[in-house]
Amino acid sequence: MKRYAGSLVLLAVLLSLFFLTPRACAQVKLSFAAGTPEDHDLQAISSEPDAAKKLAMYQDFVQKYSSNPAAVVYGNWQISQAYQTTGDLNKALEYGDKALAGSPRNLDIIVSQGSIAQQAKDNARLMDYAAKGGAVCNSIEKQAKPEGMTDDDFKRQVAEDKSAAQNGCNFLESAGFNLIASENDAKTRMAYIEAYSAAFPDSKFQEPVSNYAMYTLGPGQLNDQPRLLSYGEKTLAANPNSLPALLLLAGSYVDDPKPGSVAKAITYSQKAIAVAKADAPDADKPRKISAGAAHSIVGYAYLKQEKTAAAIPELKSAALLLKGQDDAQYSVTLYRLGFAYAKLNKVGEARDVLTEAVKIPGPAQSMSQDLLAKVNAARAKGK
DSSP, X not given: OHHHHHHHHHHHHHHHHHTSSTTTTOOSOOOOOTTSHHHHHHHHHHTOOOHHHHHHHHHHHHHHTTTOHHHHHHHHHHHHHXXXXXXXXXXXXXXXXXXXXXXXXXHHHHHHHHXXXXXXXOHHHHHHHHHHHHHHHHHTTTOOOOTTOOHHHHHHHHHHHHHHHHHHHHHHHHHHHHHHHHOOOXXXXXXXXXXXXXXXXXXXXXXXXXXXXXXXXXXXTTOOHHHHHHHHHHXXXXXXXXXXXXXXXXXXHTTOOSTTHHHHHHHHHHHHHHHHOTTSTTOOHHHHHHHHHHHHHHHHHHHHTTXXXXXXXXXXXXXXXXXXXXXXXXXXXXXXXXXXXXXXXXHHHHHHHHHHHTTSOSTTHHHHHHHHHHXXXXXXXXX
């Protein structure tokens, strides 16, 4: 009776291995049960105290039951873990990949491979496993309801699946983001970002990942405007309220010379303002900065459309939100506001704004100094 109970426990463990993410993810049916030859051999292997002998026994197990896909997957995975324990990480990855080939959507095996790749400092493989795992994690809520199951039972089942997968999903999500943050090569970093964004469209790291994408695709790095726009559009398709993506597209389109681009910049900026809700009581600093940046882009877009009077209230709103929050964007906004006033011959207002702008170190300080000199010269001439 004791042996039979032990066999049932082992069977339960094996079933959890292959059906951790059921229906959507299982690829191999576990065909052996308590009392079968496979079960008998696995019990013998588990009771072997010598690691080298246990490894050899698992290798024999895989050969002996090569016609049983579930046994082959489980055996190869145990061989992988055995090699990881001995420090032979290349062999561990090799056998883990064999196991994964037999059950390609098994989250336990994917997480195990990710852990080994992380230990081996094999970043490319780690990102590949993170992307595979992200696809599995995202499939849990999208799985089809089995025929005959009630809605309540299905909701409970999905919740249980998500809970069982949570630790593995969290590990892969964090490991993938850390790869992006630590990668120095722009081309490789962007490849990681694209794979990661597809795998984790609702990641808790979405904002910093988007910032890395903007930096990587922008001037000084890859300088790839079409790819930058494509990335932003894909991000918005997955999350229409993504502030980083809205601002990325607004900032990119406002300087794009193609017809209609400036209008797109205004649309995206206005959506960002609505999403940020900077006037809400719970609005934090990032939301206020986002709204300020969006107002500044709208003002700049109006200047490009020769709608100077309409630009001024947008730029004033931006300045109020950005002052003391983000010196670089505040500096740019003041320059734009000073330019708008000067264009409307409001010399006094232009001078006041630019006098403040020249005190702020940043990307617009030099331009503000030049414009202030022109405004002062015009004022001296009585213009």
